[in-house]
Amino acid sequence: MSDALDTILDPKSVARLESISVSTVGELLRYVPRRYVRQGQLSDDDMPVDDEWATVVGRITGSRMIQMRKRHGQFLKVTVTDDNHTYEANFFNARFIQHQLKSGARVMMAGKVKIFQGKVQLSHPEWAVLPDGDPEVDRVVGSAMLSEMYAVEAEVTGGDVELAGLDRPIVPIYPSTKEIQTWHIWGAIRRVLAALETDGTRAATEDALTPEQRAHRGLISTDDALVRIHLPDTEDDIDTARTRLKFDEALAIQTVLAQRRIAGRGESAPACPHVVGGLEDRLLERLPFTLTDGQQAVVGEIAEELGSDSPMSRLLQGEVGSGKTLVSLLAMLRVVDNGHQCAILAPTEVLAAQHYRTMRKMLGDLAEAGELSAAERATKIALLTGSMKTAGKRQTLLDVVTGTAGIVVGTHALLEENVTFFDLGMVVVDEQHRFGVEQRDVLRAKGRDGLMPHFLVMTATPIPRTVAMTVFGDLETSVLTELPRGRQPISTSVVPMGNASWVDRVWARAAEEIGAGRQVYVVCSRIGDDAEDKKSRRSADSEAPKSTSVLDQYAELLAGPLGGFRIEMLHGRLPADEKNAVMDAFGRGEVDLVVSTTVIEVGVDVPNATMMVIVDAERFGVSQLHQLRGRVGRGGHPGLCLLMSAAPQISQAMQRLRAVQESNDGFELARVDLEQRREGDVLGSLQSGGTSSLRFLSLLSDAEVIADAREFADEIVGADLPLADHRPLADLVDAILVPSKVEYLDKS
Known part of the structure; x- marks a missing residue:
């Protein structure tokens, strides 16, 4: 699967495939069809848009030669319908093809779309008349596109190119561009599959699942799924192939995330047990209200992890106004009570300043260390932003490096090289999706004596469970849904x-x-x-x-x-x-x-x-x-x-x-948001650094598949972190999440 395609394909085909970032056998076989055309059926593809390269399969309903108005000559206008839309195809110098493109013929056409007066037009597209049970059509005829299919068929069948591969009951249609068209891709795939076959038997790679594990889940092998997805004979072939490839995508992601979770347990963090009478206790005594049940439960979850010498990695998500800031402040005070510092990273100066004011107000004299009004054993809260005046920034940096500031609130300015902590024990990232992975890594690397700070991510954007299991699968999750008493509707x-x-x-x-x-x-x-x-004037959307x-x-x-x-x-x-x-x-x-x-x-x-x-x-x-x-x-x-x-x-x-x-249910609205924005936006963090993407897994409807894959990955990785004894699983991860994606996940 990792072999380069130039060992099988000719240089011209290899060059075409490189235009869609496909260079190995595995990448080609995972470049799956966008849709299928059934023999005897017309395409139900969506309406194409202007300048899109479209492939249309339908039936000719009209064909006539038309005299050109402004110059000498005629052109052939062909009308094609696919039962959903009608397309017009115009052919110039068409004397030799007008007899093939007759009314009633079933055809495939491909070219750049133009929308003119509400009509979809293809100008001089590639074309082929397809077999349709007509005894007079004893061979496929068409434009240059068929030379690729004939060449492939000659290799696969030993020279019998009559009807080519289009005689199959189900024909795949691939995502195509002007540089490489669907028939080029299908031809390359058929060549590769033929090369993997010896004496009628296809060479098999070792599967990531054992036969027993596949049987338990009702799955076919990955090899079989990759063949069926490209060369299906029945609808069931497509369904069973998709089911297996969907599980493979979930398993690849969950394996990487399981490796991150388990590897993190090998790191050391400063243990921060409860300190009786410390700042945490004193703030709780001063609160004019009682914590909600949800807040108390989350505070307990965080406290248990902070008491361990393994670094906490937790996602705290909650409804707007559910009290996340107070929960994070109590956690930070526990760390400060144990002699360490905390940093809270905010995406904007307005939010950083708001956090600073809110925490100063909550703590009062408990946050006034160094001032005459300070309470006994008070700490200091410092604010660091990029626009601070030089004198104020210099004093803040001094408070940070000496440990005078127990809590440091800041924006991206916290990430600068000249920001050195005396003893950083905990990092809180607010609205983490606003930050790049490298930026967050900078803070996590500022711990002391090789210790990893505890890590808390907060978001007020509710995240559906399946998304949390995937995008934040390396973090334990706490959820606050209960609003504080007295909050108005x-x-x-x-x-x-x-x-x-x-x-x-x-x-x-x-x-x-x-x-x-x-x-x-x-x-x-x-x-x-x-x-x-x-x-805006330079933008293409300026006419909006x-x-x-x-x-x-x-x-x-x-x-x-x-x-x-x-x-x-x-x-x-x-x-x-x-x-x-x-x-x-x-x-x-x-x-x-x-x-x-x-x-x-x-x-x-x-x-x-x-x-x-x-x-x-x-x-x-x-x-x-x-x-x-x-x-x-x-x-x-x-x-x-x-x-x-x-x-x-x-x-x-x-x-x-x-x-x-x-x-007013944020989690319900998050689901609506996910449905409308499509999952590619949400999965963007998993899909950076390459064109390969998740094609089968749905974060909305595949919760059971994701949960099963997570449990399976935890079991394997827990016993074999580097996958040394599970090479097929390692290969699967590499095939689905190309190296740059794995590197991204490893940082995120």
Whole structure:
């Protein structure tokens, strides 16, 4: 499977396959069909789009020569239908082919699509008349595309090329490009499969599963699955092949993740048992409320792992406002009680500053070490961001390297080489999907004396269980679903932007809320400054409907019905001191309304903010909308979120907004988000560094397969970490997750 293709194929075929990043036998056999065409049936492929290279299989319903208007000569116009769509194919210099392309013939055509006046056109495509039970069609005729099929058939059948491979009951159609077409790929695959066959018997590679393990799961061998997926005789062949290849994909991922989990147990971390009367206990005594049952359970899970000398690797996911920050703070205080430092990495300066303020407020004099007002055995919380002034940054770096700062909150600035910790015992990463794997690795490598810091990942974006098992499969998972007592419900409504009276009512409602002494967020999808506008003009999407910017919305509200209120704006390109000043003033109630980008998406906590207006809401994802609205209703009053949108009532975008309107269940909305965004986006982290991808595994519907593969991988890897005695499994991992992907997973 690892042999180079040039040992079997001619240089021209090898060069074509390299254009789709296929260079070995294994990579070619795992380049699976996109769909199939059944003999006697027409294609049910989706409607192609402009400039796409499409392969059409259908029946000719019309064929006639037409005189060209602007120059001498004629062209052949052929109409083909596949029972779902009708296509027009135009052939120039067609005198020699007009007698083959007759009405009623079943044909395959391939070429670049053009949409003209609502019609799908193929200009001078490749073509072939297919066998269709017609006694007059005693051989396949067509364009140059058939030379590949004839050549392959000559090799496979010893010279009998009549009807070529298209006489099979089921014909595979592969993802193709202008450089390499579906018949080239199929021809190469048939050559390879023929080369693997000797005396009618195909050479077999050792399977990752024993016959007993396959029988237990009702699976065929991987070799058999790879043959059936390319050369199926029945629908059952396709189904059984897909079932095995789906399990192989799940097993490859779970094996790598099991290796990471088990290898991590061999690392050493600072053990941090409970310290009676320490900062953790003193904070719990001061809390004006009782932890929820969910918080107590998660605190217990984390405490048990922190007490061990094996590094904790845990994902803490929870609903917006479920109290993750408090749980992480209690964990960090336990580490500080044991004489170590903690770092919390946030994706934005606004969120880092919010964490800093929140923890300082929670701890009070327990976080004032070095100040006259400090409590006994207090610690210090330091903030480090890229925009800090030199003097402040120098003092923070000194507090970090001397160990004076027990907790260090920061952005990417924490990752710089000049940031040295005295004794880093724990790393907390908030909204980890905002960071690259190499960036997170930098912090984990800053431990002392070869010890690995404990690691806690937090996200307020709920993750379906199957995704957590796959994308975060190397982390143990804790979930907070219970909201703290007293948290108010949030009502959500979609507002059509095309209705002026509705829009006026939105701003009138905001004025009522402010008049009642409360505060309002208005969120826009872009800033609207010169740099952004220049980028937009260069973008291919510049002709798309223009969205409302922060700058425009701010000016409009000042000049409109809310002009009498205290309005500020907030976005990522403001200087850090201005951003902090706006948020501090908003937190103190000195600002009535803030017009913002998504910098307030996570972590921002202003209990008096009760209303949020999201402008152009269709430009945000489902989970992001759920995150944003979690900023309101955090105090004693109910929250209101209005989703303003110009999306058509019947559209996928409006379906997303309706889903957010109708549910406050973040996990249900995450499932909707996953369905609409498609799984490739979620699996992007597993698919970096190569074109090969997961083609069979579904994170939504294959929970049982993923769980089975995880249990199987744990059992094998637990007894044989390097897979020294399970070489076929190691080969399977390498075949599905190419080396660059395994390296990525190993870091992530």
